[in-house]
Amino acid sequence: MNWGDSWGSGAAFVFAREARRRDGARASRYGQDRLPSPGANQMTHDLSYLLRRIEDAPFRTHPFRHLWIDDFFEPQDFDAIVSSSQIDLGEARNDADLIDRLHDRGYEAIRFPGSSKDVQSYLNRRADRASQKNLNKDTTEDFGMTFRLRSGQPGSIVESILALLSSDGFWSTLAQKFDIDIDAVTREAGVQKYLDGYEISPHPDIRRKALTFMTNINPSPDSERLEFHTSYLTFTRAREYVKDRWEADPTIERCWVPWDWCEVEAQQRRNNSFVAFSPSHNTLHAVKASYDHLATQRTQIYGNLWRETDSLPYPTWQDFDDWAKRGSDPNEPIRPA
Ligand SMILES: [Fe+2]
Numbered sequence: 001m002n003w004g005d006s007w008g009s010g011a012a013f014v015f016a017r018e019a020r021r022r023d024g025a026r027a028s029r030y031g032q033d034r035l036p037s038p039g040a041n042q043m044t045h046d047l048s049y050l051l052r053r054i055e056d057a058p059f060r061t062h063p064f065r066h067l068w069i070d071d072f073f074e075p076q077d078f079d080a081i082v083s084s085s086q087i088d089l090g091e092a093r094n095d096a097d098l099i100d101r102l103h104d105r106g107y108e109a110i111r112f113p114g115s116s117k118d119v120q121s122y123l124n125r126r127a128d129r130a131s132q133k134n135l136n137k138d139t140t141e142d143f144g145m146t147f148r149l150r151s152g153q154p155g156s157i158v159e160s161i162l163a164l165l166s167s168d169g170f171w172s173t174l175a176q177k178f179d180i181d182i183d184a185v186t187r188e189a190g191v192q193k194y195l196d197g198y199e200i201s202p203h204p205d206i207r208r209k210a211l212t213f214m215t216n217i218n219p220s221p222d223s224e225r226l227e228f229h230t231s232y233l234t235f236t237r238a239r240e241y242v243k244d245r246w247e248a249d250p251t252i253e254r255c256w257v258p259w260d261w262c263e264v265e266a267q268q269r270r271n272n273s274f275v276a277f278s279p280s281h282n283t284l285h286a287v288k289a290s291y292d293h294l295a296t297q298r299t300q301i302y303g304n305l306w307r308e309t310d311s312l313p314y315p316t317w318q319d320f321d322d323w324a325k326r327g328s329d330p331n332e333p334i335r336p337a
Pocket of ligand 1: 203204285
């Protein structure tokens with residue numbers, strides 16, 4: 001299986017490009033600039049205030065440059081989201097029942113970092129850790145599953161969210177805020193649920209990712225106390241050289257690193273909070289989900305902007321470790337072993 005935070009580079013990326021081409025054809029056919037949203041998604045709820053919130057939000061600088069907006073949705077909208085049947089799935093009896101509920105409400109398993117798309121491998125691991133090896137990277141202890149909602153129930157606020165995510169206005173607002181040329185990137189976003197075991201060790205994201213954002217829409221009133229939230233981190237002093245090398249050498253890709261090379265500076269526990277950043281050498285983030293996913297699930301609105309660039313050599317954390325042990329010669333390029 002091909003792991004890494006390159007999800008979006010394969011089928012999804014091609015799909016996004018194809019979709020844009022089709023949308024272009026559709027736009028010229030209808031002679032309009034603002035496209036109808038893909039599928040049946042309609043914006044029956046007016047969520048345009050979210051664009052103003054993004055425009056008006058000040059940047060925060062610690063532990064790296066990002067937007068953080070609390071109370072992103074209006075309270076009545078947020079209540080409608082977290083009580084909708086596609087977000088609150090009710091209590092599942094067991095893992096199989098949970099996966100049935102996800103499918104019934106319109107979710108599908110996706111290929112995603114920290115996750116397996118294969119239900120059987122996941123269930124095997126849940127039943128007996130010894131019978132199924134960890135399919136995740138070697139900086140992690142476990143893997144999860146990630147599900148993305150295919151479409152919103154007609155007339156629901158979830159449908160309006162998906163319509164917003166496929167609107168030009170949403171993406172151009174985000175791109176403008178981060179000084180990104182909207183014509184040089186492709187978009188992808190959705191409503192996602194992440195099951196127990198989901199883990200991404202600290203990493204800043206690959207260079208092709210121009211922007212990433214996430215909004216917590218957790219249906220449990222206790223969600224802020226649960227252990228499934230995104231951490232934002234810095235390197236320990238002893239490992240700061242990794243960040244410095246990523247900054248100094250744009251010809252190498254940025255890898256996942258061990259948890260103990262980093263320190264947690266903040267966690268996005270707050271429900272209804274929105275975070276966005278443009279990945280760089282210091283944008284370390286990580287998640288380790290360990291919770292009862294039968295009662296509730298980590299749920300987010302999540303999306304990215306992707307640049308079209310060639311893939312780069314990917315030195316691993318071991319390559320960095322070896323380089324440091326050899327004497328940290330700044331003139332010696334770090335390359336995959
Ligand atoms: Fe990431």
